[in-house]
Amino acid sequence: MSIRLAELAERIGARLAGDGDCVITGVATLIGAQPGGLTFLTNPRYRKHLQATRASAVILKEDDLPFCPTNALVTANPHVAYARAAQVFAPRPAAAAGIHPSAIVADSARIAPDASIGPHCVIGADCVIGAGADIGPGCVLEHGVSIGAGTRLVANVTVYYGCRIGAHGLIHAGAVIGSDGFGFANERGVWVKVPQLGAVVLGDDVEIGATTTIDRGAVEDTVIEDGVKLDNQIQVAHNVRIGAHTVMAAAVAVAGSTVIGKHCAIGGCTGIVGHLEIADGITITGMSMVSKSLKEPGVYSSGTPLERNDQWHKNAVRFKQLDEMARRLKQLEKELEELKKG
Template identity: 50%
Template sequence: MFRLADLAARVGAELLGDGEVRITHADTIQDATEGAICFLANSKYRHYLPTTGASAVILRREDAAQAQVAGLISDNPYLTYARVASLLYPVADMAGGVHASAVVDPDARIDPSAWVGPCAVIGKNVELQAGVRVGPGCVVEDASVIGENSRLVANVTICSGTVIGKRVLIHPGAVIGSDGFGNANDRGAWVKVPQIGIVRVGDDVEIGANTTVDRGALRDTVIGEGVRLDNQIQIAHNVQIGAHTAIAGCAGIAGSTSIGKYCTLGGGVGISGHLEIGDNVHFSGQSLVTRSFKEPGYYSGNLPAVPNSDWRKTIARIRRLESVMQRLSALEKQVMNQNTDNDAAEQD
């Protein structure tokens, strides 16, 4: 339980109303009850503000006049909510140690404050630094390093040689450092190309459930500090992702593409290989990126959904574009020839 005044001081927000209000949990603005704190970041939910059952609301100054309860005033209510929620729902502290069912190579170096959970496997020459948490069923293969206070939630696989920074959070089922898709063709048969690079993950990164980050073919795959990767993302070999870039679920990044800092990729974005994406570049969901975008900006590369009958008509027209272009070209030549003949007749 927190006093609202204490929360304001802890998160750097301005107090609105009674600072003695007790906050016990967080909830949505439309469903909140006594003891809850909610937030208003989207104007679509403003109509709930006068009637919310919450004890406090986080909101912008221009919305404060409509509030019927105490609150916290912030220029960025969602960010302030994130900080408040972190106080209300802290990560449970856990003593160091190794569960009896874990399998740990004798050459592994495990800090006394690190914890290794049930059925986890820790390979040879692995280093787990202070405060690391390796959850149930995780596998950390040989010569990998996991930095201070990083957490593998459960059933995470860290393949050999991977280097994980500090305060990294990796959700269940993620695979970091698997072989990239490298194959050479020998008269129709595929010959595997050894993948001899590793994956390097910077500090304060979060990697979602069932996301895969492939190791480099020659040079390393690098995930910069503060990057956010959602669930079920494919990051191919040798990809470089700059600091604080965020990528939504089901995106796919092909090999050897470089993505800059502070970029965002919507859900389902596909980026071809060997491209260069600059800093502060943003792609909307389902965009297909087949060329480099070096200049900052917002880009889209797909058509929005429409009724199926309209889509069929659009596709039919697209398929006729080549013949339409040929006819247009022929008409242009005909008009040019006619103009030439008219000019010649006038000169005569």
């Protein structure tokens, strides 16, 4: 794969500064780039690396251009422009259209002629697979699942009955969509299963990470809106709703019926209690414990900082005395006040 820099500039909508005939053969980091490499700069802090780069071209902002020792593609948003450029070099071959002979496909399933059903897939009754969709090896779709046009399930993905997945999505290996919500009724100490009769609905342009699990709703559906991006190892419980264009880093867990707004950013390992409402545009830093609804936009955090173990032990013990300490502090203030008066 190689491309003239002038052509690349046109494809990503950037202004060329330098030699348009320069041939780009791949992407690279500022530091690791070799001749032929294309890289990018978003943060002026790294200008020193820019000045030392061996890349053949750098995507950057106007302000950084004077510091660039080589060809440049100038744009207001270098990260987006780089994303577009990298798509040119993405090496994945297109999946072959059609149903692999080893796949087991129900007679009643409707598969678009140019969709790809990979080896050892199992496609249940009444499934609908859209144009250009790519169901990778070992995926299992129970009955009545629909997959939108251009959506790819990478491999070993399981989608339970009746779930509806939008267009242009990407679901990574080992993900599970539509498993039963965790619902049980207690009868004299024994747990009786509450059937989970809702489904999971994923919008368009949704990406779901490897081994991420999204449970079906108890009665109504669990809903992931358009443009949501979920990293790996995430757990989404029944009847959660995640608003459009929200992102979650790895290992987040969201308990049942919580509604998360649009354009939120949830840091990795965060746990969110059930039945909460998180407003649009909220950022939560990693490993936070969220146990109350958040109505005001902003950045939220919880947790305690890392320390040497011996010091941590001493402080952690004191945490258990915190309320008592607060009372003693108040008492001291009172006594001191009296002493000053008297």
